Amino acid sequence: MKIANTPKPPYYAVIFTSITAEALEGYAETADRMVELAQQQEGFLGFESARDGIGITVSYWKDLESIKHWKNNLEHSIARKKGNEQWYSAFKTRIALVERDYGKI
């Protein structure tokens, strides 16, 4: 996993934080598939993910429209439903406008 090579702000971040439940059947495959699928979406700019007790996945998007389009993707909607009902005991999704960034890469 590398630090996402995002363009100059402004752009959007979707911060998805989760705690997994016990029954994780099909979870890893679906997570991999969602990454593959997200990368094919219009407006996708990159993502970063780590799990260690809590899971944090941040995906980066060009604008709110591309986030909405991805949210309405059928396969993604089915995966989210399973996540909500089965895989996650708790989760939070935050939609945020990246105003500024800096670092060394």
Added chain:
Amino acid sequence: MKIANTPKPPYYAVIFTSITAEALEGYAETADRMVELAQQQEGFLGFESARDGIGITVSYWKDLESIKHWKNNLEHSIARKKGNEQWYSAFKTRIALVERDYGKI
């Protein structure tokens, strides 16, 4: 680690993504101390952190002013300098305005 119990948006997120280098002397102690110190700052709303190859720490703040104030904290500035020069081979900090959130907690 729990999902941060943040208030209703809008509020700010500082998304800090990093890759650690080899020489990590003093790193864990400083990381713990920075969490302790951040929690004492005016405007601090919570944080979430996971490391697994890449490290992602998201801290939540009331407004840009509280982020700026924390950035100017002397002990934090010294820690950031060490992180930049010694502990991190790469990092990126993104300042983002959380416009919307949802989930189950």
